[in-house]
Amino acid sequence: MPSLIDPIELTRALVRRPSVTPADEGALDVLEAALRGIGFQTERLRFEETGTPPVDNLYARLGAGGRHFCFAGHTDVVPTGPLDAWTHPPFAAAVEDGFVWGRGAADMKGAIAAFVAAAERASRSGAADGHSISLLITGDEEGVAINGTRKVLKALAARGVTIDRCLVGEPSSVARLGDVIKVGRRGSMNCRLAVQGRQGHVAYPDRAANPVHALAAMIGALAEPLDDGFEAFEASRLQATDLEVGNPAHNVIPATARARFNVRFNPNWTGASLEGHLRERLDREAARFAVAYGLDAVVSGEAFLTRDDAFLALLDAAVAAHCGSAPEHSTTGGTSDARFIKDYAPVAELGLVNATIHQANERAAVADILRLADIYAEILRRSFA
Secondary structure, eight states: OOOSSOHHHHHHHHHTSOOBTTOOTTHHHHHHHHHHTTTOEEEEEEEEETTEEEEEEEEEEEOSSSOEEEEEEEOOBOOOOOGGGOSSOTTSOOEETTEEESTTIIIIIHHHHHHHHHHHHHHHHTTTTTSEEEEEEESOSSSOOSSSHHHHHHHHHHTTOOOSEEEEOOOOBSSSTTSEEEOEEOEEEEEEEEEEOBOEETTOGGGSBOHHHHHHHHHHHHHSOSSSOBTTBOOOEEEEEEEEOOOOOTTEEOSEEEEEEEEEEOTTOOHHHHHHHHHHHHHHHHHHHTOEEEEEEEEEEOOEEOOOHHHHHHHHHHHHHHHSSOOEEEOOSSOOTHHHHTTTSOEEEOOSBOTTTTSTTOEEEHHHHHHHHHHHHHHHHHHHO
16 A cells, blocks of 8 residues: 655655754654654653753654554764765755665665655554554764663653564665664673873883883783674674873883773673673783773673564565565664663664765665665554554
């Protein structure tokens, strides 16, 4: 059944809103109007926290009982970068050569428009009768992710709202629409390491303790894979992102050296167990070089793997019905708001092709947006059958 919602025009309307995180610039107004027009009850949830910008979020629901299927996503986008690198202005939402061009077209305003078209179709066909469809949309996914999805979920849970299954519309596809779905994500830990040695003259190293040498050894001790992988996950690994000494003198061994690094980790670890393991390795190197260190570790998301085989089989079948083959199941890539949703419901990610996301000339194929609406409608039909 064709939709009365045109997902291409809704995508364009959303792209025209320059919602660079954490600004909304009316993107949620556009979405809320479309949802109300097809019978959804909508609610804005605004959160703020000291030191972070306030964020508007949208929760919309159609139906009040039965099985509850939630679509989740974000309307905020990353900055455009240099405007002269774009073929079309990044918020003009031009349609050319079979693509909608613009920041957010693929990540993930096109998928949100497909959510709405699929929900309208499921409602009008009767497929959702007796059941519930919701959209949980944040403006805080590309930013610090403090005042968005995690707080909305907590607020809904406090009211007794439960979600049976959730699909995030992140652009999971790689070479063609539907070739990959995300069935889990690695955890992410951001670390700051400060090594305190003893300053001295470079000609008398025996009278000093060089923190730079110790820091290099510490990073080296952590740079090898931290495990052998886990089921669908690759090995957990550290990547150094910054080294800082700030020593202007050539003949002085500095007192302090600092580094920042990130660890992407699989379900062999929790954030707490991983931090303990890192400290064990660092302790050995610190003792070897006679230095002290401080480690500040912040986990932005725990690793998870969705175990709802029936849900994943349903997604496979829906994709195969419209794309000709079932998708690959993957856990690669960065983090998404699925890391918060997994504490409340089985969750997976299925969206548009990610080849141009976060780049100049981001774009999504018109045919892919239309087909994605078909896939989402098929998922709803099978979920409520």
